[in-house]
Amino acid sequence: MAFNDPRKPDEPEPYIFQLNDTPGHISFTGEVSRALRGSDGAIILVDALEGIMTQTETNIRLAVGEEYCKPVLFINKVDRLISELKLSPKDTYAKIDKITNEVNELIKKVRPDGSDWGIDFAKNSVAVGSAKHGWGFTYEILKEKGYTPITVFEKYTEGDIAWLRENLPLDEPMLRMVVDHLPNPIEASKYRIQHLWGGDMDSELGQALAKSDPNGPLYGMITKLFLDPKRNYQATLIGRVFSGTFDQTDSIYLLGSRTANRVKRLGVMEITDILDIPKVPAGNLFALYGFICPSGETFINAQDIPKNKDEVSSIPSFEKIHYACKAVVSRSIKPKDPHDLAKLGEVVGKWLQADPTAEFRLNKESMEYILSGIDPLQIEILTKRIDNQVKIEIGEPIIVYREKITKKSKEFHTKSTNTHNRLLLYIEPLDEKTEELLDEGRITDLQNEKERAQILREEAGWETKEARRIVDVYKGNLLVNGASGLQRFDRIKNDLISSFRNWVEECILAKEPALGIKAVFTDLVIHEDPRHTQFAQTASMSYSALSLAMLNAEPHIFEPIQKIDVKTPEGTEGGVNAIINKHRGRINNVIPEGEYVRVQGQIPAAEIIGIADEIRSSTQGRAFFGYEFKGFEKVPPSLEEEVILDIRKRKGMPEEMASTKSWDRFIYKRT
C-alpha cells in the first residue's frame, strides 16, 4: 500500500506500508506469531467497551515481548461507551485513560528495560475512534483542527456521524501513528535481529541482517502460507527478506526441511494478487508461488549451502517462534470414499503446512486420520477446508491427554524376540528447566550436538558428557545413550529411535503421547550378524524396556488445562463462578472493573466444550469470554482410572489398566 505523506501530500516520494495480516482468534495464534516475526511494529487495537481481553494480553506479549514489534494503540468502538454505557464525557475519557494505562503496564511487563516503548495520548501514539463509523483522532489532529474532546462528544450525541467522518476520518490517525511511531526496516533491524536470530552477530551474515543489507547473503523467512480455492488450492507463500536480494531465478534452500526449491513467480501481495517483482531486496515482504513448505521456515540461497554436509545444520536459523499453545483436542477424519485415503493425506498435509500448530497422523488400525489442534474451533475450520476438497466423515472432538511419570525407575534388562540382542534401560522425569527448553523449541532433534549440549549445560545444569549423548529429541522427551564402548550401535540406532518415537506417540497407559520423559540406555548388546538385528527383532526389546520402566516410575495421566478469563456484568459473577466450579475449575481472581467484573481462573479442556453456552445463558449473553492453554495437570486421583479406561475403550484396547504382564516375557534373566 502506498500513501502520500499525511502532512506534505505533495512530496514526490510516498510512504509504503506492508501489512502482515493477523487473525484475532486464539486458534490461529501460530499465525499471529509468524506475522509478527515479519513485522517491525504493531497497531494494537482494543475495544473500548470490552477493554483488555485475553487475546489483547497475548498479542502484546507476543508482539512487544517475543517479537520486538514497536506498539501503537488504537482504542476502537468509543461510540459504544456513549451510546451503550451512557457515560458522561468525563467518564468516557477516564475509561480511555484507564485502557491506555493498562496497555502500558502490559508493555512494561514484557519490555521493562527502560525502553521508550510505552504509548501516550499526549505524544500521539494513541488514537481513539470508531472504525464502524469511520472516524478517529489523535491529540495532534484534534489540536490542529481546533477541536476539543468535548466537540467530538457533542457531535456524536447529536448523531452527526457524517460530520465526524468528514472532519476526523479514521485513516488519518492510523497513517500518522504508523509514520511517526513505527520504525522503518533499517531502524528495526538494528535491535530486532540480535534478539530473534540465533547466530553470531559478528559474522558476515549477522552484520548483513543487522543492517537489513540488500547486498548481503540472501536470508529470509516464510511467515504465512495460504491455499487459494480459486487457484486450485495452489499455495501462495508470504515471507520477508531479512538480508540480501531475493531474485526470482534463485533456487532457495529451506533450513528446516533441508530441500532446495525453485520459484515460479515472485512479487508482493496487493490484496488478492501477486504483483510480479523479479527482485525483492531486504526489508520487504514478498509473495511467491512455486513450492510448498511449512510456514515459519528460514531460507537461504541454494548457492550458499556449505559443501560439507555437517555444516548445513550449523547454519543459524531464526530462533524458533514460541507458539502460545499446544495440540490438545483431536477429531478423527476419514474419506467418505475409501479410495480417497491417499488424496486425503495429501490435502491434510498441505493445510497443516499452512498452520503448523495443528498435527495429524494416520491410525493404521482404523485407517482414519487423527487431526489434533489447539481448540475445537481450529479443528472445525480445518475440517471444513479439507471437506471442500475431499468429502470426509468427522468424529466427535476428543481431548488429547499426556502420559507422564513422577519418579525415576529402576533399570530393566530386556532381550529381543530372538534373544540375540539385549538392552539395559531406565527412565526418569525431565527437570522443569529442560522441559521448558523443549517446550520453547530451543532443544530440537535438528540442531547440532554441540549447540544443544551447550544450552542444556548452561541453562539446565546438565553434565557436558551426558548432554552430548542425546540420541533423539521427540515431542518433549529425550533418548540418551548412557553406555560406553558400544559395538555396532550405528546399525540399530535408527531402529531404536523409531521404536522410541512409536512408544512416545502411543504410550502405555492409554496410548496417549508420553511427555517429559528422559530414557537412558546404559548397555546394549547387538548381535554381530545383521540378520539377527532387524527392526522386527529389536522393537520388542526397546518397547518392553521402555514400558516396564514406565510402569515402575509411577506413571499418571495428565490433562490439558485452559486459563479462562470472563468479563461479566456486575451482579452476574456468582453464576459464572458456580459454572466454573461445577466444571472442575478454579477461580484465581475476581476483579471489579466498573460495571463489569472480571473472573479469572482455570478449567480442564475436557470441560470447556459447551461451557460457553452455559455462561451465555446465565448472563443473558452479556459476558465476554476468552481462554488460552495453560499446561498439563495430573488428572485427580478419583477420576484417573475412569478417564484411562474410557480412553482405552474408545481406542478398542483391553478395558483394564496397563500391567507388566504384556512385557514380562522379554525380561532378560542371566542364566
Next chain:
Amino acid sequence: MVKVKNPDEIAKLVTSGSYEKKRIFSITAHIDHGKTTATDYLLRRAGLMRPEDAGQLQMTDIDKGKLYLL
C-alpha cells in the same frame, strides 16, 4: 500527486534502496474488536478499496466475490 495504485510505481518503491518511508507492521486485536474494519480504511486511503465499501465489506468477503477494486 503520486499514483499510488500504479503497479509500476509499487514495484519501483519496493526495489528502491530507500527505506526511510517504508513500514512493515501488523494490526492485532482480540476477536471482534474491529481489526478488519479498521484495516479497510487504510486500504481505502491507499486506493485499494472503494470508499463506500470501507467498513461495510470486509476483506474476507473477497471469497464471496463481493469486493471490487476501483
